[in-house]
Amino acid sequence: MSTKVTMVEAVGRALGQVLEEDPRAILLGEDIGVNGGVFRATAGLQERFGPDRVVDTPLSEAGFVGAAIGMCLVGLHPIVEIQFDAFVYPAFEQLASHAGRFRWRTNGAYGLPLVIRIPYGGGTKAPELHSDSPETLFSHTPGLRVVAPSDPLSAGEMLVAAAACGDPVIYMEPKRLYRRGRAEVPDRFLALSLDRAQVVRPGADVAILAHGAMVEVALEAAEQLAAEGASARVVDLRSLYPLDRDTLLRTATEVGRVVVVHEAPRHSGLAAEVAAILQEEVADHLLAPVLRVTGMDMPFPLFQLEDQALPSAARVVSAARATLEY
Amino acid sequence: MSTKVTMVEAVGRALGQVLEEDPRAILLGEDIGVNGGVFRATAGLQERFGPDRVVDTPLSEAGFVGAAIGMCLVGLHPIVEIQFDAFVYPAFEQLASHAGRFRWRTNGAYGLPLVIRIPYGGGTKAPELHSDSPETLFSHTPGLRVVAPSDPLSAGEMLVAAAACGDPVIYMEPKRLYRRGRAEVPDRFLALSLDRAQVVRPGADVAILAHGAMVEVALEAAEQLAAEGASARVVDLRSLYPLDRDTLLRTATEVGRVVVVHEAPRHSGLAAEVAAILQEEVADHLLAPVLRVTGMDMPFPLFQLEDQALPSAARVVSAARATLEY
């Protein structure tokens, strides 16, 4: 059996599945209870599992992320919702100084089975500080895993995998895709490998690497490129730390031209890491330098300008063209 | 007139100079008053300028960084000391959500003349969380400038320049160099341009780019390479955001082989950005891929392992050799 759901519904179903199958799973966050979260990702879950397993916290991100860490010590498996991207900043110390270091502090013996869900990114015409893309802060912070789904199915599967992973996972939810169409999902999500990229469109002339909401942009660009006679392979990175090295190297080797797309600022963003790895490891196979299409090195603009600031299919196409003409 | 001072003394002298010349300058931080700071960078300053200008704060980094932002609004020019690298994490939200966004929120009209001094990095046999290198968190955060000096003279000049810059500057002090020898400094530091890299050793075969304490490591590596007959140019990056693009491109174009060194973790670190820029902009001039010698993607290890984890001259030499033999 399968059903068609939106991405936010897939997240909710995955959470429900985890709560059902793992009696030690517990959800924490602001307004996730009766209200079902400001995006309604947890709608109905408090009713189903009770207020001890779906917990409305006081407004204190450092406090409840820290408490989730403590809960792990006594055997719970907390899944925390951060209400919006920029509101994870107050919890940064707990994540960097504790979450990422805990297994290491036990010489590998005990990890923290902790998931931090962060609805992130622009394109929703939201107020200031509701459109940030902070994934690089976490992928640069040792001890954390960072992943981002790009559609309902990957959202469900990766969330279930993150909950089973045994180490802290920063789970970035591209909120602009929350209600962007429906897709078939199974009744029960399988926990797939967390650190595999996925080729979502085959192609041989240029590869476009992206994650989260940018996968859709990459696909749109690939469509336009196809119209121009260029075949673009689109790779959904999915795991932002660690990157799927095999897929990266294979893609670069096979295709030779690479464009990396992300919403986060450019300087030391994920695309820089991909470019650095590729030129380091497979320079001889690159037919053109790796090009980056990213967010700007400025605060995410007020929303009347967001379409200009966000990577667009047009910008991706022109980057791809540049590598093709190199 | 000039005197020989250590780097930490140069920092102290620069702070004294700023307090003297700018009546609106004020220092804030933990234990910076009577105690003169845990590194003694502010020794004697409270006595000289009084407790209203050299202020011992309660133990609350978010609070006093936030207060410093408020002080800027009423016309003060605060210089904040963070006691150790990892203790800036609790202030991350204030820096990312406010400090970097303030001028932008005034359509360019008003900036925050704010300096955040952070003693950072390893190599001092310190306890956990006293050896982090968090500069990338800030260089990836829009609206901030990030700089790092590498010797007493640059420490004094850049601090004076940071204080005069008019925008928030994250001033990373490589604490392992604080007392590493003395150098001549003038009685009064000149405020030099904040965003210029500096060639600190000429060379033509390979370029080693580094900042902070890694400049010394780079120089040591260059010395060893010279003994092997290879001439290494060493560039002190100094400005980590923005990078000095002209110097980067010129160096890569002239030398063709580049190694970038930093203590911070590798994934999406500064070296990734440098590599990305160089392969993007001057790929045809690169005779070998840009190589990175960086900290490991793990928590900075307890100190008996720190020498293994920190980039060493030997690792830099072998990276340089690899590019030379490419």
Place this chain on the structure above:
Amino acid sequence: MRELGAASDDLAPGAELMEGASTVLGLPTDRRREALARMGRPLVLELFAAMARLRAFDERAVILQRQGVIGTYPTYFGEEAVQAGSVLALEDRDWLFPTYRQNSVVVLRGCPPEVPLLLWRGNPAGWHDVQALHTAPVCVPVATNYPHAVGAAWGSRLLGAASVALAYGGDGSTSEGDFHEACNLAAVARAPVIFLVTNNQWAISTPLRLQTRVERIADKASAYGMPGVRVDGFDVFACHLAVSEAAARARRGDGPTLVEAVGYRLGPHGTADEPSLYRDPESARRWNAWEPIGRAGNALVDAGLASADELAKLGADAAAEMREAGDRLQDFPVPSLEEVAAHVYRDTPWTLGAERLREPTFGEEV
């Protein structure tokens, strides 16, 4: 606006909650008339007019949001008393640190109303002139504005300026670390700052009892060694008096005050919120009886300080002002990305240069 008539002394739902909160409107009729007379007609009318303008702004914003002219908007229906009372209790040299919920208080400082409306329209022309208005940009991350106010207050004392700073926040904001660090720092530094917490009993869907175990937010002040006062947040006169006292205290050098203005969030958290999901609509309906404009108007008419017509005209004028402001929104051009990029740093780095913002491409020779 509610029909104006005789002030009622039995305002059921809040009565218990308001216990101990300072009040003017809750006084027995004679004493209330006396108190209002003591404040004087010019001031009480000014307070009423300010509330009317805030209300009109808010109502207009909600309409503009429905029309798609602006984006998500955090309405403050019912919080006009706290906002008008506090702004008018301060002088122009004093600093305000509003949150999203006090998004139009700049208007009471002389800012054209289209400016805050443009912010919700996502246009950078919505950023007001911080220095001219001595009002910080609207703060979105909860509680982070408290330390700013402490620094501004403390700094102005150090500069001998005697300016006071006032930071707004909600009941939920008191759970954040920044609230704590700010209160503590202010008390230690004896900063002339006022922490004005509007306790509307909800943080989005989270009721006060899940936010804190204390019943009175003002009680939190004792942890910092500063006074905490509680005021009827639906009573503009009481709010004005409480903030005036706190400001006087601050100016005397006696340091910070925590003011809790008790009320109820009569509307949704914002235009995207659906309160019926998490609270009984009846409760908001009952609290509506305390709604500050109707209550103040009744009291002014009853005290002979204003006529119902006069007050109705203030409301109508305000509505016209805000409707006109809304009509002007489309006139404001959206700046280019290049212009905005040039507003991030004093000296714009190459990374934000015009060429970087356009097509991605390979480098030119250097």
Place this chain on the structure above:
Amino acid sequence: MRELGAASDDLAPGAELMEGASTVLGLPTDRRREALARMGRPLVLELFAAMARLRAFDERAVILQRQGVIGTYPTYFGEEAVQAGSVLALEDRDWLFPTYRQNSVVVLRGCPPEVPLLLWRGNPAGWHDVQALHTAPVCVPVATNYPHAVGAAWGSRLLGAASVALAYGGDGSTSEGDFHEACNLAAVARAPVIFLVTNNQWAISTPLRLQTRVERIADKASAYGMPGVRVDGFDVFACHLAVSEAAARARRGDGPTLVEAVGYRLGPHGTADEPSLYRDPESARRWNAWEPIGRAGNALVDAGLASADELAKLGADAAAEMREAGDRLQDFPVPSLEEVAAHVYRDTPWTLGAERLREPTFGEEV
């Protein structure tokens, strides 16, 4: 250890400060003897022995630091009463959340003393077994351990385990946002947690009066709607009683307690600190009279619960134990970077694979 003799009732410097703090050693002689007898010889001797071991550990660590065998070390001289009293007031199933200052409390839970010494030697063998000892790793960033304790306590209640969690911290830690968020959350969740704040009146060079304007840290509890108690931090018996009561309260389901143990930081902040730069050495000398081991010993002898010789032997045994532990430090090999890298994740990613940690080089073909 101070020479043991008759307990003195006039302990000057702290007398005022300790006012209102619960005490055993400060009781009039008869009542003190009675109280100790009520606790019983086994417990009071166990408490004394625990203090002696902590003291011996600390003294040995300071010596090892001077010898260069370990690195910078945060001595806790004078805080043995708080630490021993609290650990022994709890059961093994209860969780401890120590800071750098309580770096050897694991020893009282059965951990070999070389383990915490190795931590200060910078050897990963210094990480103790968190699950076996129900003790979190030593926490370095001030106040960040408070929320962990809340989560552990709350979580164990949800799991029906009835374990209590105790977080340590200092006077300075109460200024951090994490202290506040943890206290608030604990109170709302009624988590069975104890916040044990050792008020030694200094945070490095920062005296209490620059840290907060309240004189009693216990008073901060009222902001959260939880009880705050104050205890003589140099009195191991009083500390034991206070924590036992807080633990009983927590187990009864009555939620968190803030316990303030008042004392004085008799030594430097750590081995790298020079207190004479910022405080009058006379003050520490005067507070030395309250030093907990001498005081407790005097009282036990006076109450006829132990002989001076017996106590001296406990001290000597502890000193020998710690000397031997120190002697073993060199035997512990330093793990390789590869081993440590394999301890960061359950499934080590390629980025931490052995080949990545060695020479930088170009990629192999894939």
